Every structure is written in structure tokens, then in C-alpha cells.
Amino acid sequence: VSRRTTLLAFIAAAVLGLVALLLAAGSDRRHTAFSADARISSQVAFATTGTSICQGELHAEFAFSAIRAWILTAGPTAMTLVVTPRNGALALGALRSTRNLVGSHTIALNRTVSAGSRVVVCVHNEGPGNIGMLGGLAPASEGPLRVAGRVVAPGDGLALMFLRPHPASLLSMLPTVFSRAALFKFSWLGAWTFWLLAVAVLAAFVVAGFAVTQATREDTDSARTTTPQ
Amino acid sequence: LSRARLLWNRLRAAVPASLAMLLVVVAVFGVAWALIVPPWQAPDTPSHFAYVESIAARHALPGVDGRPGFSRDQTAADNAVGAGRIAFDAAEARPSWDPAADRAYRAAAGSLPRSDGGGPNAAAVNPPLYYLYAAIAYDAMIGGDEFDRLYAIQLWGVLLLLAAVIAAWLLAGEVLGPRQLPTLITAAVVGLLPMQTFICTSVTVDALLIPLWTFALWLGARVITRAARRRDAIALCAVTAAAILTKATSYALVPAVLLALVLGWRHRDAEERRALRATVGPALAALVLPVLLWVGSATALGRSAINTVEPAPGTHPKAFMPTQFLSYLWQFYFPRPPFLKPFRTTADLPLWDVWIGEGWGAFGWLDVRMVGWIYTVLATITGAVAILGATILVRMRTRLQAELIAFFALALAALLLGLHVTEYRSIIADSGPVIQGRYALPLVALFGLAVGLIVSRVPLRARGAVSAVIVAALLVLQVLALATVARAYYT
Numbered sequence: 001v002s003r004r005t006t007l008l009a010f011i012a013a014a015v016l017g018l019v020a021l022l023l024a025a026g027s028d029r030r031h032t033a034f035s036a037d038a039r040i041s042s043q044v045a046f047a048t049t050g051t052s053i054c055q056g057e058l059h060a061e062f063a064f065s066a067i068r069a070w071i072l073t074a075g076p077t078a079m080t081l082v083v084t085p086r087n088g089a090l091a092l093g094a095l096r097s098t099r100n101l102v103g104s105h106t107i108a109l110n111r112t113v114s115a116g117s118r119v120v121v122c123v124h125n126e127g128p129g130n131i132g133m134l135g136g137l138a139p140a141s142e143g144p145l146r147v148a149g150r151v152v153a154p155g156d157g158l159a160l161m162f163l164r165p166h167p168a169s170l171l172s173m174l175p176t177v178f179s180r181a182a183l184f185k186f187s188w189l190g191a192w193t194f195w196l197l198a199v200a201v202l203a204a205f206v207v208a209g210f211a212v213t214q215a216t217r218e219d220t221d222s223a224r225t226t227t228p229q
Numbered sequence: 230l231s232r233a234r235l236l237w238n239r240l241r242a243a244v245p246a247s248l249a250m251l252l253v254v255v256a257v258f259g260v261a262w263a264l265i266v267p268p269w270q271a272p273d274t275p276s277h278f279a280y281v282e283s284i285a286a287r288h289a290l291p292g293v294d295g296r297p298g299f300s301r302d303q304t305a306a307d308n309a310v311g312a313g314r315i316a317f318d319a320a321e322a323r324p325s326w327d328p329a330a331d332r333a334y335r336a337a338a339g340s341l342p343r344s345d346g347g348g349p350n351a352a353a354v355n356p357p358l359y360y361l362y363a364a365i366a367y368d369a370m371i372g373g374d375e376f377d378r379l380y381a382i383q384l385w386g387v388l389l390l391l392a393a394v395i396a397a398w399l400l401a402g403e404v405l406g407p408r409q410l411p412t413l414i415t416a417a418v419v420g421l422l423p424m425q426t427f428i429c430t431s432v433t434v435d436a437l438l439i440p441l442w443t444f445a446l447w448l449g450a451r452v453i454t455r456a457a458r459r460r461d462a463i464a465l466c467a468v469t470a471a472a473i474l475t476k477a478t479s480y481a482l483v484p485a486v487l488l489a490l491v492l493g494w495r496h497r498d499a500e501e502r503r504a505l506r507a508t509v510g511p512a513l514a515a516l517v518l519p520v521l522l523w524v525g526s527a528t529a530l531g532r533s534a535i536n537t538v539e540p541a542p543g544t545h546p547k548a549f550m551p552t553q554f555l556s557y558l559w560q561f562y563f564p565r566p567p568f569l570k571p572f573r574t575t576a577d578l579p580l581w582d583v584w585i586g587e588g589w590g591a592f593g594w595l596d597v598r599m600v601g602w603i604y605t606v607l608a609t610i611t612g613a614v615a616i617l618g619a620t621i622l623v624r625m626r627t628r629l630q631a632e633l634i635a636f637f638a639l640a641l642a643a644l645l646l647g648l649h650v651t652e653y654r655s656i657i658a659d660s661g662p663v664i665q666g667r668y669a670l671p672l673v674a675l676f677g678l679a680v681g682l683i684v685s686r687v688p689l690r691a692r693g694a695v696s697a698v699i700v701a702a703l704l705v706l707q708v709l710a711l712a713t714v715a716r717a718y719y720t
Contacts, residue, residue, distance in 0.1 A: 006693030013698045017705030025712060030720040035323040039314045061326060070321075104321075137314050139325065159321055170712070173720050180326045180719040184268050184310040186380050187335060187373070197261045201711075204257040205704055208417075211250035212700050215409035216693035218247065222407070223689065 006216040010209045018205075022171065029167035033062035038157035040070055041136035045147050045158065049127030055158045056120035056143040057086065064162035065112040067093070067121065070134035073101040077129035081107045085117040104161075112165045121160060135159040174198075247413050248398050255394050255420035258707050259387035263430040265711055267324040267718050268379055269312040270593045271431035272665065276352035277360075278379060278432050279303060284357065285364040286344040292353030292532060300346035302338060306375035309334035317594045319717045326719070338374035352434070354533055356523055358474040359437040379432065386436045390429035394420035396443035397674045401681045403450045404633060408685060410696045415681035419443065419674050421703040423590040423599075423710035428667050434476045435667055441472040442671035445482055446640065449489035453632050456501070457493025459508045465489065466516035473520050477535045478668070481647040485640035486516070492632045547657040554653050561649065574652070574662035585611060587666025590710050595665065597717040599709055611676075618679035621686060637675055644672060 036058060045053040067081060081093035093107040113119060120143070125131045135145070138157025145157050170177075178194035269275045279299045283291040286300070299307070307313050309330050315322040325331075366385035370377040394416045401415035419425065429436045448465035455461060469486045472479035490512065494505060527534040557572045561579045565571060575582040585608045591598050598604075622634055652664045680699065687695050 002690070002693060005690075006697045009694035010697035010701050013701035014704065017701060018708070021705065021708055021712065028716070030716070032323075032720060034326065035321070037311050037314060037322055037325060039316075039318045040321050059327070139308070139311060139314070139330075141327070141330065161321065170716055170720060177715050177719040181265060181267075181715065183326065183328060183331045184306075184324070184334075184376050185264060186377055189264070189380075193264065197257070197264065200257045201261060201708065204254040205701075207250050208254045208700050208704055209697075211247045211254065211413065212410075212693070212697045214250065215245075215247040215413040215696070218245070218409040219692070222409075 003213050003216050003220070007209060007213050010212055014205050014209070025171040026169050028170040030170055030173060031163045031167045033064040033162045033164045034060070035162070036135075036138060036142050036157055036160035038138035038142065038159045039136040040134050040159040042134065043072060043132040044135040044153045044156040045133045045145055047123065047125040047131045047133075047147060049125055049130070051148040052082075052122045052124040052146075053131070053133055053158070054120055054122040054146045054149075055160065057118040058121065058142050060085075060113055060115055060117045060119050060162065062162070063112050063115045063165060064109075065091075065165040066106055066108045066163040068104050068106045068161040068163060069123070070104050070159045071095075071101050072132035072134065073097060073129050075100065075129040077101065077131060078126035079131060080124045080126060081109070082122045082124060083109060083113055084120045084122070085113055086119070088114065088117060106163065121158070133158050245409065247409055248395070248416065251398075251413060251416055251420065252391055252394060254704075255390060255426075256387055258421065258426050258711075259390045259430050260384065261711055262426045263383035263387060264380065265714055266383075266427070266431070266592070267312065267315075268310050268376060269307060270316070270319075270324070270718070271427065271433060272594055272667070273351050274432045275299065275303070275307065275312070276350040277363075277434065278382070279346050279350050280352045280355065280357075280360045281363040281367050281382060281432065282343055282378075283347040284360050285367045287347050289347060290353070290357060290530065290532070291347045292349050293347050294349065296348035297346055298348040298350040298353075300341075300343045302341035302343045302375050303346065305337065305341050306334055306379075310376075317596050319593050319596045324718055335374055335376075343375075355434055355476060356474045356527075356534075358471060359434040359476075362437060363432060382432050383430050386430040386432075389436045389440050390420060390426060392440040393425070393429065393443050393674075396440055396447050397677050400443065400447035400450060400674055401678060403447060403454060404678060405681055405685050410692055411681035411685035414684045414696050414699055415674070415677040417700050417703055418677035418680050421700075421707055422673060422676075423592075423706055424588060424667060425670055425673055426707065427590070427592050427710070428670060435670060437475050438472060438479065439670050439673065441468055441475060442479070442482065442640075443674040444468045445472060445486065446637065446672075446674050449486060449636050449640070450633055452489045452493040453496070453636060454629060455493070456496035457490060457508055459511070462490060462493065462508050462512035463515050466512040466514075467519075470516045470519040472671075474523055478644070478647060478671075480535070481643040482640060483516075484643050485636055488639055489636050492636065544659045549654065549657070553657075554650070557653050557656070558649055572656075574656065574664075579662075579664075581608065583664055583666050584669060585666075588669055589666075590706075590713075591666060592710070592714050593717065597714055599713045603706075603709070614676065614679050614683065617683045621682055637678075641672055641675060644669070 047053045076098045078096045083091040091109040091111045091113050093109045095105060095107050123131065123133065135156055135158040137155060142157045144151045145153055178191040181194055182189050182191045280291050282300055282303060283289060311325045315324055363382045363385065366381040367378045370381045397419035398412055398416040401412040405411045429439060445465060445468045448461060448468055452461045452465050465486055469482050472482055490509060494502060524534040556569050560569065560572050586604055587595055589607045648664050648668055652662055655661060655663045684692060684696055
């Protein structure tokens with residue numbers, strides 16, 4: 001058993017795999033700016049023609065320019081999405097359909113809503129069909145859910161995903177990923193822990209390479225001593 | 230100083246360098262898994278954590294009717310991060326990324342009670358051994374909050390992962406002989422399979438079950454190959470008892486353990502066989518007494534000592550029909566022929582969905598999966614290992630080899646049969662399917678052993694390179710799995 005061949009094979013396989021992962025992470029476009037944190041368990045709001053379903057005020061953790069919502073409609077329907085920041089201009093979007101809608105739909109806004117705003121998101125039913133919106137248990141920080149101005153389903157919220165104006169690659173988001181991962185863990189833990197772990201993971205490749213090479217050496221020595229001369 | 234040096238030298242002599250390095254590698258990935266997964270995003274972790282909390286804070290088993298299943302502190306922590314809200318919904322919802330919510334919970338945590346839980350929950354029926362182990366880490370976090378305690382238990386689980394690696398190393402050494410490359414590969418598979426690292430570093434009984442089963446497989450092999458030496462037999466039975474006190478699934482180990490004892494005893498010469506009572510008596514006592522103690526205690530406390538399948542509310546239990554069970558079993562592993570009534574528990578073939586998908590890696594509440602084509606590759610690898618392994622096994626001719634195969638096969642068959650009978654009974658009781666891929670992880674060492682066996686048959690010139698590629702591939706798979714989890718919850 002050649003130790004050199006073992007080491008070269010390990011380096012080639014590890015480098016190939018890691019480069020492939022880096023390329024994949026660099027090209028994986030992530031659209032989500034943040035989520036309303038509501039689970040999608042059932043229809044939580046229902047709007048007839050001329051009425052609105054509103055959620056908020058929510059805290060816009062990051063800038064967004066489109067919203068993905070989970071919608072059910074029966075027949076042709078038109079709806080207007082109105083995002084009202086506490087300080088700033090309205091952002092508008094529209095969705096029109098001639099058939100039944102079931103599932104998630106992304107509605108683009110006419111402008112980007114900046115990070116840090118507190119916003120109310122409303123879906124206004126332009127008719128003629130009715131609109132149901134999916135959601136479920138939501139944190140109180142997402143504000144109340146209202147239909148035609150009246151609070152409905154206390155504790156529930158709309159399932160909404162707020163999408164970035166420009167998608168970011170998974171690789172470029174690493175600092176954000178690590179700072180988010182550091183929350184709700186050990187009180188002393190920070191993003192630095194995950195940077196340290198990333199370095200340790202890379203170092204683990206080196207250690208693993210030595211482990212295989214060492215095992216190869218042991219087997220070679222053992223084969224040499226047991227081979228009859 | 231000289232004593233420390235002596236100890237260090239002894240340790241170096243006892244632990245091969247490649248095993249020590251593998252343990253370092255596995256520990257790094259174990260810590261990464263323990264910390265990257267958001268709170269309570271593994272199957273049933275809220276219930277398992279509540280069990281630990283009941284033992285640590287109330288000094289009592291959970292499952293008491295009339296009490297809440299979770300303490301107010303755990304509920305507040307869960308609500309702060311949105312753990313319950315996003316369970317099963319990682320594709321659409323995210324845990325909270327709000328530092329203010331983190332600070333708000335921690336500010337309130339000191340005044341929230343931890344001993345007001347202890348009511349019924351999904352884990353309450355389990356025996357207490359794992360929870361006693363986890364309670365050590367829980368109690369070590371003096372002055373901490375629920376997140377400190379949860380992650381302390383998860384980090385504590387890294388030791389269980391390392392124990393499984395050591396047990397797999399010993400098993401391979403016992404079965405494959407003193408060849409380091411096949412041994413290293415066996416242990417690397419056990420330590421670096423993504424689902425294994427995820428489960429061992431989650432708060433779950435399976436984290437302890439896996440190393441215990443792996444040790445039992447090693448000790449069983451040792452009992453057979455070394456003619457049932459007294460201490461091996463006692464250790465095997467004690468480990469089996471520990472496995473039963475961890476999860477009732479481990480009753481499935483008993484037939485294989487008894488077979489190992491019989492086979493080991495048969496290896497003794499006539500003179501030694503007469504001393505049977507001196508070996509088997511203490512061994513069986515090590516198995517039976519702790520289990521009887523638990524069963525007696527559970528009965529006295531009005532608890533179930535084994536997992537039972539209850540019919541869904543408002544339904545009537547249906548009779549176990551052997552032909553229907555066989556039909557279910559066939560449809561779990563093979564496509565359904567037209568003459569069989571549909572009895573499928575998953576959208577795709579359960580063999581694919583459960584054993585391949587969930588066995589290699591389904592994270593969170595099984596809702597976070599790696600990119601789809603990876604599972605096709607992993608299924609191909611699994612199939613290749615099964616075929617090559619079987620090809621090698623059928624050529625084994627010695628009595629000892631046949632006995633070892635019988636021992637491993639009985640452990641495998643008993644576990645799978647137990648799981649399938651439980652699932653079939655659950656389905657006919659309208660309680661739905663219950664088998665998850667992680668339930669096969671107690672036998673992960675057998676998969677590692679099969680890979681090690683194949684490596685041992687690779688020509689000597691290529692063996693190092695093949696081993697190197699396997700280890701590198703496992704590491705890359707680990708990074709992919711960790712990135713998948715980070716991507717799902719934090720982007």
C-alpha cells in the first residue's frame with residue numbers, strides 16, 4: 001500500500017468535493033429577506049370582494065421588494081397588495097388570475113421597502129372571486145391579523161415570506177448565517193464560534209488525511225512483517 | 230509529572246494514532262452539529278427535553294396526568310425562538326432571527342419555573358437511562374437558561390457519538406482482524422454518516438441507543454470468537470440491559486445475545502463447558518435483574534414498561550392479519566404487484582423514503598433534506614455495498630464466520646421485524662406509520678462493517694487510495710449536510 005498514493009487520492013477527492021460545494025454555495029441564490037414566522041397550517045383569513053386582509057405591524061428586518069403568500073381562490077380574482085411602512089411611501093403589487101389559485105404566489109412590489117421599517121401588509125380583494133389566505137400560529141411581534149378592519153384569529157398570522165430586491169448567494173450570506181445561528185444558543189456563543197468551527201472543519205480534513213495515511217502505513221508495516229522472506 | 234507521562238504513554242500505546250485522529254475529526258463535526266441546529270428542531274426533542282427537565286428539576290419521571298407536558302420556562306423559550314411553530318415547516322417558516330426576542334427571553338428566564346412540567350408527552354413512556362445521562366449536562370448549567378441547558382445536552386451527546394466510533398473500531402478489529410484501513414473505514418462510516426451525527430447530538434434516546442447497540446454487536450462478536458469468556462459475557466448482557474433501559478426497541482437485541490452466548494459456549498471444550506453456570510449465571514443476572522427492576526418499578530408506578538400501540542380515539546382495534554402483514558411488508562420494500570391491495574405508508578417506495586432518505590440524512594423534523602440527486606447517489610452506494618457485501622459473505626466457509634453472520638443477521642432481522650410489526654399494528658389501529666430512518670441507526674455499525682469488509686478485499690495496492698476516497702467523500706457529505714441545515718434555517 002503506497003502512502004503517497006493514499007495521500008494524493010485523499011487530497012484529490014477532498015479538494016474536488018470542497019470546490020464543488022463552494023461553487024454550489026456561490027451559485028445558490030437565496031431570495032428570502034425574512035419571514036413572518038407563521039406556520040402554514042390552515043386558512044386563517046377570508047376576504048370577499050372589496051374587503052382587505054391585513055397583517056402587522058411587522059418589523060422589516062431586511063429590505064424587500066416582493067412578498068410570497070399562500071393563497072386560495074375560487075374562479076377569476078384580482079387582488080392588490082399594499083405595504084404601508086410607518087415612515088415612508090406605500091409599496092404596491094398586484095396579482096390577477098383567471099383560474100383557481102392554490103399554494104404560494106410571489107407578488108412583486110413597485111418599490112423596495114427599506115430595512116428597519118415597521119410595515120402593515122394588506123391584500124385587497126378586487127373581486128370577483130373570494131380570497132382565502134393560509135397561515136397559522138404566529139409570534140405576537142408580527143402584529144394582529146385583521147379582515148375588513150376587525151381582528152380575527154388571535155394568535156394566528158399570515159404565512160408571508162419577504163423577498164430580497166437582489167438575491168444573495170449562500171456563500172456571501174455566511175456572515176449573516178453565522179450571526180443568526182448564534183441566537184437562542186449558549187448565552188456566551190457568538191458568530192465567532194461558527195467561524196471557529198468552519199476553520200476546525202477545514203482542519204478536520206487535514207487530520208482525516210493524516211489518519212488514512214497513518215492507517216496505510218500501519219497496514220504496510222504489518223504486511224511487511226508478516227510476509228515470509 | 231512522571232505519572233502523567235506514564236499515563237499518556239499508556240494511552241498512546243492503547244489508542245492507535247489513526248483512531249485518535251478519527252475521534253478528533255468526528256468530535257469537530259459533532260460539535261458543529263450540536264450547535265448549528267436551531268432549538269428543538271429534531272424529531273420529538275421538546276418531549277425528550279421535557280423528560281430530562283422533569284428528572285433534573287422535579288426528580289421524578291414525567292407522564293403524570295393533570296400536569297402540563299412542558300414547564301413554563303421551556304414553553305417560553307420555545308415560543309421565543311418559534312420552535313413549535315416551524316416544526317415540519319422549515320421550507321416556509323424560519324426560527325426567529327430577532328436578537329431582541331433572544332434578549333427578552335433571557336431577561337425573563339430567571340423568574341420562570343422549570344419544575345411545573347412532568348405531564349404526559351410523547352417521550353414519557355421511555356425508560357429513564359438516557360435521560361439520567363442527559364440530566365448530568367442539564368444540571369451542569371447552573372445559572373443558565375433553557376437554551377444553555379438544551380445545548381449543553383447536545384454537546385454532551387458528542388461523547389455518545391465518539392463512543393459509537395470506538396465501539397465500531399473494536400467491532401471491526403474483532404471481526405476483520407488487526408488491519409487498520411478496514412477498521413478505520415468501519416469507524417469512519419459510523420462516525421461521519423450525517424444522520425448519525427445529527428441524531429447523536431440531538432436530545433433523543435436514540436443518541437445513547439446507537440453506541441449501546443454498537444458495543445453490544447462488538448461484545449457479541451467477542452463472545453463468539455473468544456468462547457464466551459466470563460467478563461465478555463457479563464459485559465454483553467449488561468450492555469444489552471442498558472440498551473433496554475434506554476429504549477424498549479432493544480428487546481430485539483435479546484435473541485442475538487442469547488445466540489452469541491450459546492455459540493460462544495459451544496466453542497469451549499468439554500471440560501470448560503461444565504463451568505457453564507459460573508459464566509452464564511452472572512451474565513444472565515446482568516441482563517435480567519436491571520430489566521426486571523425497571524419493569525417492576527414501572528408497574529408499581531402505573532407506567533407501561535414497553536411501548537404500546539394505542540388505537541386512534543374513536544376507532545376500534547383491528548385484528549393482526551398475517552397475510553395483510555406480509556402484503557404490507559412486501560410493499561415496504563418492493564413495488565406492488567396488481568393482485569395486492571395498496572398498503573403503502575409513504576408517497577414513494579418506503580424503502581427509498583424511509584431507509585435511504587431518512588437513514589442517510591433527513592434533518593430538523595425530517596423536513597430538511599439535501600439536494601435530491603444526492604439520495605440517488607447514496608441509494609446506489611447502499612445497493613452496491615449490499616450486493617458486494619453479500620457476495621463476500623456467501624463465499625465465507627468457516628464455522629466461525631457462519632456464526633458471526635448468524636449473530637449479526639439475527640440482530641438485524643429482530644430489529645426490523647419488531648419495527649415492522651409495530652408499524653403494521655399502528656397502521657391498522659389508524660395511528661399511521663411510525664418507522665423513521667433513524668430507527669435503523671442502532672445497526673449502522675453493520676453497514677460500516679460491510680464497507681470495511683469490502684475495503685479489506687480491495688487489492689493491497691489500491692486499498693489506501695480507495696479508503697482515502699471513502700473518508701474524503703464522508704467529510705464532503707458532512708459539509709453538505711451542515712450547509713443544508715444552515716441554508717434551511719438561517720437564509
